[in-house]
Amino acid sequence: MNISKYNESFIGEANEQLTEMNKLLLILEKDHKNIDALNDFFRVIHTLKGTSAILGHMEIQNVSHLMEDLLDKLRSKEIDFNQENIDILFEGVDTLETMIDNVAKEKKQIHGKELISKLNASLISEAEKTADKESNTADEILDLKDIIFMLKPEEKKTLGAEIKKGSNTSLITIIIDEKCKLVEGRAHQIFRDLKEFGSIIRSVPDKEEIGILEGSRSFQIIFSTSKNEEEIEDVIYQTPEVNNIISEPIDSLSNQKVEENNRSKTISAGETIRVNVQLLDALLNLVGENMINNIQINQIASQHKNKNLDVALKASNRLTEDLQHYVLQMRMVPIDHIFRLFPRMVRDMAKDGDKEINLVLEGGDIEMDRGLLDEIGDSLVHLLRNAIDHGIEPSDARMKAGKEKAGTIRLSAHRDQSYIVIDISDDGKGIDVDRLTKAAIEKGNVSEKDAEAMNVDERLSLMFLPGVTTAKEITDISGRGVGLDVVYSKINSLGGTVNIKTDVGKGTKMTIKLPPTMAIIKALLINIGDETYALPLENVAETVLINHEMVHTVGKRDMFKLRDEILPLFDLNNEFIGASTRDDSGLSAVIVEKDSTRVGLIVNDFIGQQEIVVKTVGGELRRSKYFSGATILGDGSVAMIIDVGAFT
Amino acid sequence: MENENNGKTVLVVDDSEVMREMIKDSLKDKGYIIAGEAKDGDEALVRYKEYEPTVVTMDVVMPSTHGIDAIKTIIEHDPKARIVVISGLHQKSLVMDALDAGARDYIIKPFEPDDLISAIERSITG
Numbered sequence: 001m002n003i004s005k006y007n008e009s010f011i012g013e014a015n016e017q018l019t020e021m022n023k024l025l026l027i028l029e030k031d032h033k034n035i036d037a038l039n040d041f042f043r044v045i046h047t048l049k050g051t052s053a054i055l056g057h058m059e060i061q062n063v064s065h066l067m068e069d070l071l072d073k074l075r076s077k078e079i080d081f082n083q084e085n086i087d088i089l090f091e092g093v094d095t096l097e098t099m100i101d102n103v104a105k106e107k108k109q110i111h112g113k114e115l116i117s118k119l120n121a122s123l124i125s126e127a128e129k130t131a132d133k134e135s136n137t138a139d140e141i142l143d144l145k146d147i148i149f150m151l152k153p154e155e156k157k158t159l160g161a162e163i164k165k166g167s168n169t170s171l172i173t174i175i176i177d178e179k180c181k182l183v184e185g186r187a188h189q190i191f192r193d194l195k196e197f198g199s200i201i202r203s204v205p206d207k208e209e210i211g212i213l214e215g216s217r218s219f220q221i222i223f224s225t226s227k228n229e230e231e232i233e234d235v236i237y238q239t240p241e242v243n244n245i246i247s248e249p250i251d252s253l254s255n256q257k258v259e260e261n262n263r264s265k266t267i268s269a270g271e272t273i274r275v276n277v278q279l280l281d282a283l284l285n286l287v288g289e290n291m292i293n294n295i296q297i298n299q300i301a302s303q304h305k306n307k308n309l310d311v312a313l314k315a316s317n318r319l320t321e322d323l324q325h326y327v328l329q330m331r332m333v334p335i336d337h338i339f340r341l342f343p344r345m346v347r348d349m350a351k352d353g354d355k356e357i358n359l360v361l362e363g364g365d366i367e368m369d370r371g372l373l374d375e376i377g378d379s380l381v382h383l384l385r386n387a388i389d390h391g392i393e394p395s396d397a398r399m400k401a402g403k404e405k406a407g408t409i410r411l412s413a414h415r416d417q418s419y420i421v422i423d424i425s426d427d428g429k430g431i432d433v434d435r436l437t438k439a440a441i442e443k444g445n446v447s448e449k450d451a452e453a454m455n456v457d458e459r460l461s462l463m464f465l466p467g468v469t470t471a472k473e474i475t476d477i478s479g480r481g482v483g484l485d486v487v488y489s490k491i492n493s494l495g496g497t498v499n500i501k502t503d504v505g506k507g508t509k510m511t512i513k514l515p516p517t518m519a520i521i522k523a524l525l526i527n528i529g530d531e532t533y534a535l536p537l538e539n540v541a542e543t544v545l546i547n548h549e550m551v552h553t554v555g556k557r558d559m560f561k562l563r564d565e566i567l568p569l570f571d572l573n574n575e576f577i578g579a580s581t582r583d584d585s586g587l588s589a590v591i592v593e594k595d596s597t598r599v600g601l602i603v604n605d606f607i608g609q610q611e612i613v614v615k616t617v618g619g620e621l622r623r624s625k626y627f628s629g630a631t632i633l634g635d636g637s638v639a640m641i642i643d644v645g646a647f648t
Numbered sequence: 649m650e651n652e653n654n655g656k657t658v659l660v661v662d663d664s665e666v667m668r669e670m671i672k673d674s675l676k677d678k679g680y681i682i683a684g685e686a687k688d689g690d691e692a693l694v695r696y697k698e699y700e701p702t703v704v705t706m707d708v709v710m711p712s713t714h715g716i717d718a719i720k721t722i723i724e725h726d727p728k729a730r731i732v733v734i735s736g737l738h739q740k741s742l743v744m745d746a747l748d749a750g751a752r753d754y755i756i757k758p759f760e761p762d763d764l765i766s767a768i769e770r771s772i773t774g
Contacts, residue, residue, distance in 0.1 A: 181756035182756050184743075185744065185756075192748065240753060240770050
């Protein structure tokens with residue numbers, strides 16, 4: 001068997017399992033008695049053990065096996081659950097992470113010797129060695145919770161309606177005698193008989209799959225009836241070879257809770273498939289190229305004026321648009337994909353800094369473009385680190401200040417029209433604006449005079465200049481003054497904004513605002529000199545023709561009056577080419593807007609509006625403040641995408 | 649001899665004579681009365697009407713009328729008919745069809761005489 005082809009999905013799955021384990025450990029660390037979390041953890045590690053064994057990753061199998069043993073003993077209370085065990089398990093997860101990473105990078109595998117001896121020690125200290133408790137049936141009997149996970153939306157709806165109606169709904173687990181030669185026949189009889197007394201909402205496995213697996217002799221059904229439990233069990237026991245029946249009533253409350261918590265999980269369990277991100281990127285690129293190609297064909301067709309060609313092209317254009325829509329949809333992932341990495345990170349950083357921090361995550365279900373999500377990950381990490389290191393005070397300082405001992409960092413995502421807004425707020429000590437200003441002056445980022453003229457918000461944004469920090473000492477976490485400027489330019493290059501609000505003594509809130517996708521945008525194409533440029537349409541307020549008389553020069557700046565508003569005016573010919581090519585026929589200006597600041601940009605000509613595929617630019621161009629990216633036009637030429645932020 | 653089964657009659661339907669003999673012997677040992685036998689589905693209905701047996705054992709794979717069809721016609725004639733289906737492991741779906749057609753129970757070949765007896769007992773009491 002060629003197993004290497006399974007490695008890719010193994011790595012994907014394993015990484016999800018690692019995240020899950022980290023999450024569960026954090027729960028267990030707070031609540032040692034949380035049996036559900038313990039069971040879930042056991043299940044996850046058990047699965048990882050199995051798959052790694054099949055694929056021959058014996059080191060991973062080895063570590064997960066030992067962790068499983070430890071969990072089993074914790075579960076059966078043979079070993080007391082203490083912080084030491086938690087730490088060993090955390091270490092285990094870290095080791096597994098390294099191992100899985102090694103598999104991904106095809107690096108030489110580690111053995112995790114130190115961890116293994118710790119795990120062994122934690123196991124051996126409890127003298128008795130129990131025999132392997134592997135179950136002797138091929139079945140996995142699932143919890144009610146797990147089965148409710150698996151329900152299809154319509155099944156869930158039916159179940160909900162039955163509960164509401166007051167029917168007796170229950171999860172019935174039926175175990176057939178091992179002597180039975182045709183388990184599915186018994187199941188068939190039971191199904192047939194039960195249908196006379198109520199309805200089977202779901203069966204696990206599906207009815208057609210009952211008994212197919214060698215050694216499988218149990219199945220579970222969600223049944224709703226007007227009869228009581230006893231009557232129903234009597235009906236089932238009429239069928240020969242029924243060994244045992246376990247009924248568990250489903251009551252509305254717990255069910256709904258489960259339903260809400262796991263709605264997204266249900267979808268991912270049954271109706272999604274795993275696709276390599278690179279394939280999605282390739283697909284998007286192809287759609288982009290296809291769009292560009294279509295534009296070319298449209299241009300050629302417009303010269304031929306062939307009606308049939310036009311009709312066919314229109315259809316083709318529409319299909320491309322649909323294709324683009326679905327490709328973009330496919331790239332949307334819940335923001336939770338990165339949010340869920342943070343609790344573990346925050347825990348470790350808080351522990352290192354001797355702080356107590358509660359991380360609150362909100363809006364994890366908000367979806368955004370996968371590529372965009374990847375791009376902002378580092379920025380979020382950075383802002384979180386800042387909040388932990390500079391925001392939240394050590395516990396004693398917090399107590400002295402009359403605050404809760406544990407600080408709170410809130411990471412919350414929500415939608416604002418078509419934008420995605422992510423807030424990172426902390427209830428720490430806030431930012432001392434005066435100290436910040438002083439630091440910026442010392443570093444030479446701003447002159448004392450300019451600083452004096454600034455308002456609080458402007459001074460706060462000095463934080464985003466390279467090298468400015470208020471940290472007294474450099475820590476492991478942050479404080480080297482490197483980073484916030486990187487965050488700022490990163491978010492800007494994605495077409496987003498970063499804002500800070502701070503309240504000394506009370507906390508700081510950073511707000512990132514992002515467009516929902518960065519891949520394809522609507523743009524206004526304009527001419528400057530001989531070149532074509534693109535202005536993102538979301539920044540374009542209107543286009544106007546203005547006379548020379550309307551332009552006034554105030555200081556060094558050109559201003560003009562648009563209705564009741566005085567707007568700064570930039571001649572893009574001047575900015576880009578260094579020479580004005582204005583003639584006397586009047587000026588074409590685009591009124592652009594960003595962060596509620598509006599300016600006018602003088603261009604040579606408006607070409608029209610069009611969807612463009614955003615490509616990132618590298619090298620010198622990336623450092624230019626004027627451009628956020630580039631696109632390829634219908635004729636194959638490149639047009640730079642103007643970053644309106646450079647003028648506002 | 650188990651007297652409790654006195655008076656309980658069985659119609660044995662199977663196209664194989666060897667099977668019929670074996671089934672009949674097992675039943676007789678337990679005190680059942682063999683009402684009669686049939687070697688295909690058509691004959692099964694005729695014999696059923698003739699003897700009105702307590703229980704029918706029915707092979708599902710037979711020439712001419714299929715076991716399933718025979719079950720259907722017998723149930724149509726007598727909805728209370730107790731039929732125990734005998735099937736090979738390779739005709740799983742026929743077992744389901746037979747149960748849907750109204751068979752009370754099934755046993756899978758090869759079977760022990762006890763399997764047959766308990767299936768018949770269950771079909772009578774159930």
